[in-house]
Amino acid sequence: MENKNFQRNTRQRRIILEELQKLKSHPTAAGLYEIVRRRLSKISLGTVYRNLELLSQMRMIQKFEFSAGEARYDGTIEPHDHLRCLQCGRVEDVPGSAAAISREWPEECNGFCVVGHRLEFVGLCAQCRRHPADCNDDASPNAYP
Amino acid sequence: MENKNFQRNTRQRRIILEELQKLKSHPTAAGLYEIVRRRLSKISLGTVYRNLELLSQMRMIQKFEFSAGEARYDGTIEPHDHLRCLQCGRVEDVPGSAAAISREWPEECNGFCVVGHRLEFVGLCAQCRRHPADCNDDASPNAYP
């Protein structure tokens, strides 16, 4: 709630934002840390967390914590929905047309003043559908239907 | 994925399920633990977690981990959506008619075989709308718009 704006434009912050915006995927903090580390070998995971939090408070990126243990970060700010693979954990954007479906909702519901929503579809991604053999291991990050 | 069915119908398991089904709210594991403890004073939190996990694997209850740090549990199995208050963290069911909107979605999207979805509306509950004074403290469990 503390919308504290930052003053310094540090090398770390710049690179974290840059690398995140470069990705079409939605990495976890640890995943992005590994990527950023290729350019800033001494950066710490704590710094990545601090900056991701700050950038998301400033609405420069989106943080979403749908259903899984780890938060994921998105380099864009337009609201949109996601597809999550139950087997491999991959998270992708719902492509344009399908996303449009979800844009209008009642502003009032059950006494709640609704200001937004979070929507995610779960299923199997194209890759995992082709390789059902991988089903035996415990890679499944969720126990949904 | 390991749909291992349980064999024993223990007092603990029975009471956990019973108390959860009695509630209209969606407690966290710790919350339910406090409730169950009134009937089983020596039960451990670990047992509550173990049974909630088992019951949800057996499709006798629902576990959902939308966006917040703690998972929440629902004593019913019919799929339905939720309303989450950004200020107090309360989670309620979306009432019938509104819920119907969200039931049909494409079965295929972006190569994914979609088997379900998770939808949650965020906003302010009736109570928090009446008491905007509480806004100053850091009780807000989420940083969504």
Add this chain to the structure above:
DNA sequence: CTGTCTGCAAATGGTTTGCACCATA
């Protein structure tokens, strides 16, 4: 009896935080 389940406590894993030093404005 026997194999599951429980209570306990320690371990885990993602995230946050305190602190002393560093570097941006």
Add this chain to the structure above:
DNA sequence: TATGGTGCAAACCATTTGCAGACAG
């Protein structure tokens, strides 16, 4: 140079797990 940011490591907190004893079938 002042102060916000960083790296490091320890702390946190929800959840999981190993183990020895308890109990359902």
